[in-house]
Amino acid sequence: MFGKMKDAARWGALEQKLRRVLAAKSVHKGASVRLSEIGGEERISIVLAESPDLDGAGAKALEAELNEAAGGIPVTLVVTLHKAAGTASEAPAPERVARGHDNPLALPQQGGPANANENVRARPAKQRPIGAKRVIAVASGKGGVGKSTIAARLAIALANQSKGRVGLLDLDIYGPSLPVMFDLEGVNPKVDEGQVIPLEAAGLSLMSIGFLVSEEKALAWRGPMVMGASKQLLDEVRWGPLDWLIIDTPPGTGDAHLTLLQRTRIDGAIIVTTPSPLALADMKRGATLFRQMEVPILGLVENMACLPDGSPSPFGDTLSDEDLAGAGMERLAQIPLDGGVAAPIGRARPEAGQAPFETLARTLSELDRFAERR
Incomplete structure (x- = not known):
């Protein structure tokens, strides 16, 4: 920025x-x-x-x-x-606030005036979305590093390994990716009493603004509208009991991040980067934001780290121990630059390129901080 x-x-x-x-x-x-x-x-x-x-x-x-x-x-x-x-x-708040900033997704409010929004305003800060046992943010300081793919395939791997019920939330307001990634373009979720019912695909519960807004509609929203939409995605989705909620955060460190970090109790963040020196520099800035908001950094996923045969990535040499030490984090996984990984997932669980994510899911679930909730 x-x-x-x-x-x-x-x-x-x-x-x-x-x-x-x-x-x-x-x-x-x-x-x-x-x-x-x-x-x-x-x-x-x-x-x-x-x-x-x-x-x-x-x-x-x-x-x-x-x-x-x-x-x-x-x-x-x-x-x-x-x-x-x-x-x-x-x-009462001005009309532009009540109709715009508080409910930018135009969800129908039932059971009284602004019923769902009144409940949202009354909620204390820093708590997990209702029903979620563990909340993991997948983030980076820039776009183009494959963060959405990492988040989606990690969620699938957790579901594959019977780690419980898994939800995946796409918090990117300007560029939502879940509809295309899971072949759900044009599929709209149901809304019940002001709460959105997640869509189901690949063994996951899914939510994205892309399910609520037409793909042809450009969202030229300023900060308050972005923050309002982020609040609704965090607070007005009826997930039901979740063992894991994986949140795919937007690129950079903008308004949606502020809303997430100020309102949501996050158990840890996974930082995604590529071997590119520019991506590494931006990743450090993204990690700093989470640390400033007292969110534990679980570790780093190096995406596009090498070719499938192990030869060097076109993005640069794999990160060294010195690079990791300078960033102050451990490496959780290295993901190769593989066409199978990059392909859309569709509504079924993928097989091609999924192996590294199964390892990542096991590593994540075995961390000491989650021991008491296994």
Whole structure:
């Protein structure tokens, strides 16, 4: 994200200016200030920590101050408001928030006004999606490293080995991959009382925004809409009991990641990279985000590490022990550059190229941190 900026010094000065505005209101601790660029337009997203001492009017005034300080770059302030016990009820949220940011997926709400969303707002921060015993995030600092393939085939391997019921959540809002990967394009899930029922394929429970939005529809959403959709995918899916929930995170370290890390109790993250020096550098930044949010790094999966016959990968030499030590993590698996791995999975469990993932699944399930939940 920041690599696209031509003037890092300008952004550094601007960030400090915005943080001074936050400090003046005593809401700077834990605040995330991010610059991004979509369609050539710069924008700034500022996410405050939970329970800031702001009411609705105060948040609106602060957002206006931040926009003035940003000098023309649009600023979106994301803040969770809490009312004190015994105080009068707050005024209803504006229509654009109630209809847009809270329910960007346009799920039908039953059993009263905004029934499901009211339940979501009442949930405490940092808990697993309802029914999930273990939650694993599969992440990287960039796209194009095969993260979705790793997440999907790891989930299948866990199901193959009878490690229990496995769910796979695609949290990529802009580029969902599960519909194509599992041959489920055009298949829509049922919605019951404001909750989405996952689709079933290859022995897994599956959910993706790609099942809810037409593939021809471009999602030109800003930060609050992305975060709202991420919340719905995390909170409004009726998984049922799951032994494992594997979350395929989007590329980079953006708004969907912030929502995931602020709301979800994650048991560990698997970081995916290729031997490319650029991918390794971006991977370190992605791992840093999870560490900052106190999510354990389970280890690294080196994808496209070699050719099927063991000869060197066209992406570069396999990562050395020094590379791993510099990244501060252990290698969980090496996956060859194999056409069988890259092929769409379809609705049945794959066989071609699956062997390394069976080993990865065993390694993951045997980690000490999961011993008490076997």
